[in-house]
Amino acid sequence: MSKVLIIGAGGVGTVVAHKVAKNEIFTDIMLASRTKSKCDQIAAAVGGNRIQTAQVDADRVEELVALMRSFQPDIVINVALPYQDLTIMDACLECGVNYLDTANYEPKDEAHFEYSWQWAYQDRFKEKGLTAILGCGFDPGVSAIFTAYAAKHHFDEIQYLDIVDCNAGNHGKAFATNFNPEINIREITQNGRYYENGQWIKTGPLEIHNSLTYPNIGKRDSYLLYHEELESLVKNFPTIKRARFWMTFGQEYLTHLRVIQDIGMARIDEVEYNGMKIVPLQFLKAVLPDPKSLGANYHGQTSIGCRIRGIKDGKERTYYIYNNCDHEQAYKETGTQAVSYTTGVPAALGAAMFARGLWKGAGVYNVEQFDPDPFLAELGEQGLPWVEKFDIDLEV
Amino acid sequence: MSKVLIIGAGGVGTVVAHKVAKNEIFTDIMLASRTKSKCDQIAAAVGGNRIQTAQVDADRVEELVALMRSFQPDIVINVALPYQDLTIMDACLECGVNYLDTANYEPKDEAHFEYSWQWAYQDRFKEKGLTAILGCGFDPGVSAIFTAYAAKHHFDEIQYLDIVDCNAGNHGKAFATNFNPEINIREITQNGRYYENGQWIKTGPLEIHNSLTYPNIGKRDSYLLYHEELESLVKNFPTIKRARFWMTFGQEYLTHLRVIQDIGMARIDEVEYNGMKIVPLQFLKAVLPDPKSLGANYHGQTSIGCRIRGIKDGKERTYYIYNNCDHEQAYKETGTQAVSYTTGVPAALGAAMFARGLWKGAGVYNVEQFDPDPFLAELGEQGLPWVEKFDIDLEV
Numbered sequence: 001m002s003k004v005l006i007i008g009a010g011g012v013g014t015v016v017a018h019k020v021a022k023n024e025i026f027t028d029i030m031l032a033s034r035t036k037s038k039c040d041q042i043a044a045a046v047g048g049n050r051i052q053t054a055q056v057d058a059d060r061v062e063e064l065v066a067l068m069r070s071f072q073p074d075i076v077i078n079v080a081l082p083y084q085d086l087t088i089m090d091a092c093l094e095c096g097v098n099y100l101d102t103a104n105y106e107p108k109d110e111a112h113f114e115y116s117w118q119w120a121y122q123d124r125f126k127e128k129g130l131t132a133i134l135g136c137g138f139d140p141g142v143s144a145i146f147t148a149y150a151a152k153h154h155f156d157e158i159q160y161l162d163i164v165d166c167n168a169g170n171h172g173k174a175f176a177t178n179f180n181p182e183i184n185i186r187e188i189t190q191n192g193r194y195y196e197n198g199q200w201i202k203t204g205p206l207e208i209h210n211s212l213t214y215p216n217i218g219k220r221d222s223y224l225l226y227h228e229e230l231e232s233l234v235k236n237f238p239t240i241k242r243a244r245f246w247m248t249f250g251q252e253y254l255t256h257l258r259v260i261q262d263i264g265m266a267r268i269d270e271v272e273y274n275g276m277k278i279v280p281l282q283f284l285k286a287v288l289p290d291p292k293s294l295g296a297n298y299h300g301q302t303s304i305g306c307r308i309r310g311i312k313d314g315k316e317r318t319y320y321i322y323n324n325c326d327h328e329q330a331y332k333e334t335g336t337q338a339v340s341y342t343t344g345v346p347a348a349l350g351a352a353m354f355a356r357g358l359w360k361g362a363g364v365y366n367v368e369q370f371d372p373d374p375f376l377a378e379l380g381e382q383g384l385p386w387v388e389k390f391d392i393d394l395e396v
Numbered sequence: 397m398s399k400v401l402i403i404g405a406g407g408v409g410t411v412v413a414h415k416v417a418k419n420e421i422f423t424d425i426m427l428a429s430r431t432k433s434k435c436d437q438i439a440a441a442v443g444g445n446r447i448q449t450a451q452v453d454a455d456r457v458e459e460l461v462a463l464m465r466s467f468q469p470d471i472v473i474n475v476a477l478p479y480q481d482l483t484i485m486d487a488c489l490e491c492g493v494n495y496l497d498t499a500n501y502e503p504k505d506e507a508h509f510e511y512s513w514q515w516a517y518q519d520r521f522k523e524k525g526l527t528a529i530l531g532c533g534f535d536p537g538v539s540a541i542f543t544a545y546a547a548k549h550h551f552d553e554i555q556y557l558d559i560v561d562c563n564a565g566n567h568g569k570a571f572a573t574n575f576n577p578e579i580n581i582r583e584i585t586q587n588g589r590y591y592e593n594g595q596w597i598k599t600g601p602l603e604i605h606n607s608l609t610y611p612n613i614g615k616r617d618s619y620l621l622y623h624e625e626l627e628s629l630v631k632n633f634p635t636i637k638r639a640r641f642w643m644t645f646g647q648e649y650l651t652h653l654r655v656i657q658d659i660g661m662a663r664i665d666e667v668e669y670n671g672m673k674i675v676p677l678q679f680l681k682a683v684l685p686d687p688k689s690l691g692a693n694y695h696g697q698t699s700i701g702c703r704i705r706g707i708k709d710g711k712e713r714t715y716y717i718y719n720n721c722d723h724e725q726a727y728k729e730t731g732t733q734a735v736s737y738t739t740g741v742p743a744a745l746g747a748a749m750f751a752r753g754l755w756k757g758a759g760v761y762n763v764e765q766f767d768p769d770p771f772l773a774e775l776g777e778q779g780l781p782w783v784e785k786f787d788i789d790l791e792v
Contacts, residue, residue: 174657174658174659175655175658175659255651255655256655256658256659259571259651259652259655259656260655260659261570262570262571262652263570263571263652263656263661263680263683263684264683264684265659265661265680265683267683271682271683272682273674273679273682276672278669278674278679280679280683283669283674283676283679284659284661286667286668286669287659287660287661287663287667287676288659288660
């Protein structure tokens with residue numbers, strides 16, 4: 001018996017709404033976003049009058065507070081923009097509502113990806129007896145739960161962790177980004193970073209790369225990026241000597257991104273045009289295909305997992321745990337492609353873990369701090385089956 | 397003793413103004429464009445009160461007529477946009493003024509590059525006893541005069557003509573176009589075309605390419621394009637069996653153009669953005685570096701010429717005539733780079749040929765129909781020295 005408020009009606013919000021609606025633990029569901037008509041469309045697609053909708057500007061705490069006061073949810077699932085994490089957390093504190101998100105806070109004017117802003121809410125959530133669950137998508141999210149599962153069952157000491165994220169899908173367009181192109185371009189153009197022997201080592205943007213083999217997919221160029229779950233994982237698993245994150249990009253994709261920067265269309269400052277002030281990257285977003293429109297013709301799979309080396313019973317062992325997700329199947333079920341699907345399913349399942357009292361505690365938590373077993377026991381039937389391999393060549 | 401009206405205050409207009417001002421045959425000079433302040437800047441740079449300025453919208457015949465009636469020029473040098481050739485020719489006919497341009501008319505909504513529109517003015521110019529000189533830049537322009545010179549002095553029969561245009565300059569920017577990016581992108585994305593055995597043969601855009609060696613530069617990838625002087629040259633030199641035009645592009649430049657198309661920024665239709673209607677290519681033009689701004693750090697040379705094979709005294713011979721122009725030197729003299737310089741110098745010299753009665757005749761003429769000797773005798777001292785080579789490997 002739980003009331004849930006979902007904020008955000010993009011691809012991920014669509015998946016969360018579908019999955020939450022199927023779960024009887026959620027008795028009342030509200031979907032809210034800046035544009036109510038988007039929420040109405042999703043609610044209609046889910047059907048059965050399961051979902052109420054509302055308009056809310058997630059940048060404005062007072063609007064969020066008014067909505068929470070009237071709907072009185074037990075938990076908010078925040079799948080809005082990462083710029084909006086803090087306003088939503090503020091409103092949760094004010095209204096006594098628990099909180100879950102899939103991506104950490106990032107200021108609007110620079111690409112940061114650090115937990116410090118949200119970890120700073122620890123005492124306030126604790127004092128109010130509320131739970132905030134950070135980063136419960138796939139990566140961050142399942143990637144950290146996989147790591148916790150490995151630590152609990154297969155290792156005495158995790159020493160080397162490589163999170164590997166491959167999208168081998170093909171959407172048939174010359175160029176398109178899989179989610180908000182602004183966030184996508186920011187992520188890729190920032191410096192890389194990884195953890196080794198207690199230190200963070202900085203790299204140039206996409207400086208380090210490697211050809212890695214993904215199950216059912218094959219070899220793909222994989223680039224070392226900084227990704228937010230590295231920050232919490234090395235803190236929560238202090239035996240880790242080295243932690244890295246790899247993501248695949250095709251040469252064509254990277255060429256397009258480079259040119260977009262060269263020609264000035266990735267600029268986030270205003271440009272004078274016929275007396276108007278226009279941010280080039282915002283205008284580009286209006287010209288590029290809408291990420292939500294990619295689903296219909298998206299073929300192929302994603303493959304995301306953890307490759308781990310460490311010690312068990314005094315011996316070194318290797319371990320690879322991953323999920324492959326099919327774009328077409330994801331689209332058939334929810335009307336969105338696998339990149340949104342793999343983020344939305346864990347968010348809905350994490351909220352269910354909380355609603356059922358399987359994940360609990362006052363304060364701010366990263367998902368690897370909870371018991372991974374009940375989550376992973378259900379993840380497969382929720383649409384994201386996972387596979388384990390032992391003592392193989394990790395390539396990394 | 398001649399009065400000249402220059403229309404157009406871009407890079408080419410700047411060069412024409414500088415060169416015309418140095419020539420005593422031009423007693424009165426007026427420079428006019430849509431933005432009078434640009435004309436004033438150029439006039440100030442030339443100095444000595446040599447140049448008057450005026451505002452005119454070259455899309456509007458009545459404005460052009462009013463300006464010509466008040467200034468009463470003997471000849472107009474049209475270095476405005478190719479969209480505006482016909483309105484300017486109309487005004488010349490109405491006011492009894494002779495005409496010279498550097499690029500043939502092209503409708504605004506499609507890339508055409510055909511002389512038919514302007515050749516249709518033949519009878520009207522003839523009846524009024526006026527001269528219209530078409531395509532008196534470098535290519536078209538000097539390229540056709542080189543061909544006429546070859547036909548006059550070195551060949552009984554020109555059989556194979558390859559016009560080769562190399563820009564080996566480096567402006568130090570990741571990407572920029574050398575002139576109006578809109579025209580530049582249109583030219584390159586259209587189909588290629590060349591003449592062979594009485595027929596025009598169509599190719600895909602940039603489908604045919606070849607590595608050609610340019611003097612003082614070396615090997616450069618050169619792409620077969622359609623270029624307007626081919627149309628008049630095969631008509632005026634009917635012994636020609638094959639005529640082609642080649643232009644160099646670096647891989648990086650082509651990659652940038654391809655991506656600009658892929659991401660939709662080359663679109664010339666309107667896109668909805670925050671309630672405004674914006675043409676992506678027009679917005680891109682506002683974000684890209686202004687071609688006029690490239691001059692300051694432009695290094696390297698251009699090399700444009702004609703490679704000809706044919707018969708002289710019953711024997712086959714080969715011939716290469718070309719000019720190399722240095723970006724830095726062009727900038728030092730006129731404040732613009734070599735691409736504008738090589739177009740503006742021939743326009744000013746062509747107008748001087750007319751003013752001195754060396755080129756004359758009532759009607760519409762392409763430059764190869766005049767005597768090439770007096771023009772080429774002066775071209776070197778005007779800043780574009782040329783070189784001849786005989787009986788060499790033409791590579792084409």
